[in-house]
Amino acid sequence: SQTIHQWPATLVQPVGSPLSLECTVEGTSNPNLYWYRQAAGRGLQLLFYSVGIGQISSEVPQNLSASRPQDRQFILSSKKLLLSDSGFYLCAWTGRGTTDTQYFGPGTRLTVL
Amino acid sequence: GQSLEQPSEVTAVEGAIVQINCTYQTSGFYGLSWYQQHDGGAPTFLSYNALDGLEETGRFSSFLSRSDSYGYLLLQELQMKDSASYFCAVSHEVGTDKLIFGTGTRLQVFP
Numbered sequence: 001s002q003t004i005h006q007w008p009a010t011l012v013q014p015v016g017s018p019l020s021l022e023c024t025v026e027g028t029s030n031p032n033l034y035w036y037r038q039a040a041g042r043g044l045q046l047l048f049y050s051v052g053i054g055q056i057s058s059e060v061p062q063n064l065s066a067s068r069p070q071d072r073q074f075i076l077s078s079k080k081l082l083l084s085d086s087g088f089y090l091c092a093w094t095g096r097g098t099t100d101t102q103y104f105g106p107g108t109r110l111t112v113l
Numbered sequence: 114g115q116s117l118e119q120p121s122e123v124t125a126v127e128g129a130i131v132q133i134n135c136t137y138q139t140s141g142f143y144g145l146s147w148y149q150q151h152d153g154g155a156p157t158f159l160s161y162n163a164l165d166g167l168e169e170t171g172r173f174s175s176f177l178s179r180s181d182s183y184g185y186l187l188l189q190e191l192q193m194k195d196s197a198s199y200f201c202a203v204s205h206e207v208g209t210d211k212l213i214f215g216t217g218t219r220l221q222v223f224p
Contacts, residue, residue: 032210043200043216044156049209057209090155094210101146102212104155 002027006091006105013112019064019078021108023091026072031093033074034102035066038088050074086112115139117201117215124221125191133186133218135201143204145177145184146212151197159186159199188220196222 003026013019025031032051036044046059048066056066063082067075074091088109092102117137125131135145144163148156162168162177162184174187188195198219202212 034211044214046211046213049211051209101158101161102156102210103158107155 002093002103004091004093004103004105006089006108008108009106010109011111013081013110015083015112016080019076019081019085019110021076021089021091021110023074023076023105024072025093028072028093028095030071031095033068034092034094035074035076036090036092038090040087044090048076081112083112086110115203115205115213117203117213119199119201119215119218121216122219122221124223126223127191127193129191130187130189131191131220133188133199133201133220135184135186135215137182137184137201137203137213137215139203139205139213141205141207142179142182143207145175146202146204147173147175147186148200148202148214149197150200150217156200191222193222193224196220 005024034049035047037047038044048058050056050068053068064078088107090107091105094102119135123131144161146161147159149159150156160168160170160175162175165177165179167174167176172189177184198217200217201215205213
């Protein structure tokens with residue numbers, strides 16, 4: 001069966017510090033991968049998606065970046081965090097040729113102080 | 114722009130039936146999904162409609178009318194554990210499986 005992992009689960013970082021969040025998927029190959037951010041009590045905002053290794057599309061301009069160094073690994077990064085980067089970060093995957101069902105990881109709760 | 118509208122909050126009692134509506138306006142449409150999210154947790158998939166009509170999965174049913182750009186999630190025999198946020202999402206771009214999510218409806222079930 002397929003599983004998706006994210007770490008860390010929680011993170012408290014000072015403004016201006018770097019960020020690296022990791023997501024890995026097991027039990028499937030060549031998935032589409034997604035990074036979302038969710039502010040408290042709000043909906044999900046798509047940040048990045050990837051259809052293959054090294055293929056990243058950005059949905060919103062911001063100080064975040066994403067990379068996909070391996071087929072089932074997706075990394076979200078920042079060189080200098082802003083207060084507005086606080087939120088719940090979710091990674092998700094879909095299989096190819098599916099009904100677009102997205103499966104989410106457990107998320108990382110980031111607080112920037 | 115692209116938008117999905119849902120009521121912000123719905124309340125009901127155990128055993129009741131509740132309907133959560135979703136109207137959408139998107140540049141493309143391939144299907145409507147529903148996700149459930151408990152506080153502090155990740156969204157989990159509930160249902161998907163690509164064609165008009167009703168899809169039933171246990172206590173949950175989902176309906177779609179593409180001509181009206183409208184869908185709803187119907188929850189029957191409500192239980193306390195159904196208290197959560199519910200999001201509708203539109204598949205709008207073939208090949209990428211990208212979804213546009215609504216702002217979510219918070220359902221509170223009371224005893």
